[in-house]
Amino acid sequence: MSEVYRLAGLEDAERLQVITYEAYALIRELELHWPAANADLAQIQDNVTQNECYVLEVEGKIVATITLSKGDEVKAITDLPFIKWFAVDPGEQGKGYGNKLLTWVEDAIIRDKVGAPAVTLGTAQKHPWLLPMYERRGYESIHAFDPGNGDGVMHLLRKVVNPAQFSIMNASVTNV
Template sequence: MSEQFRLAELHDAERLQVLIFEAYATIRELELHWPAANVNLEQIQENITQNECYVLEADGTIVATITLSKGDDVKHITDLPFIKWFAVDTAEQGKGYGGRLLDWVESRIIRDKLGASAVTLGTAEKHPWLLPMYERRGYKSIYSFDPGNGDGVGHLLRKIVNLELFEQAHSGGREEAIKQH
């Protein structure tokens, strides 16, 4: 079996729309207001062109995707890189594809390419397994909030990917990961 990590291209948009829509079924069932849950083809195309949308292919088929946001999703809260739209093909879940893609983005892109000390993402307590899954992967909640839209408590999670750099950036009591409101 061959695996390839790469940036998504516009010709991948239809496949990504199906993959993300199917993977986000639980999000829709929980009535969480996440943009990716009901994403259309145009939004997928915009995501590919405006962000860094990565895919993992297994034997030439896209089996997982994740996006490094280049927009203002959480710029009002954190200066750290923010990942979103993480999804694994429902027929391929449980095979480690999602974990391998997330590991690759954390190390090769966030740490090595961007030179960032940590990465952030958001999730909701209302989802039955996402928060514990990210916590097992080393993410910690650094900010809790209620968006007031019925989603309940949400969390901005952070994972340190370069401890030395993180400690340097935060020596002397400076906390640059979360901006003061």
């Protein structure tokens, strides 16, 4: 089985829109105000060009996607990288593709390419399985807040991907 991890291009936007829209069905049912849940083609194209949007292809077909944000969504809280718009084709769920892509981004991109000691992402407390799933993967809540838009409590989660570097970073912050 051929698996390829790569940056998405504009030529992938239509497929990414289908995957994201279908994967975010529960987000719409829960009435969460997440931009990816209703993203049109132009928003998908903007995500691809303005951020680092990664995909996992299996046998030439994109089955999962995740974005490393180049924006400032969490800069008021942390300088750590922020990932968003994580989606797995519902027809391919349960095969480990989401886990593989997230692990690859944590290791190859965040730790090795970016050189960051940890990564962040956000999720809603009212989602029935996302928060526990991320916690099982080693993420911990570092900031909880209610945006006041009906989403309820949102959590900014962090996962340490380079423990030695994270310890050094924390020691330097503590000694300031």
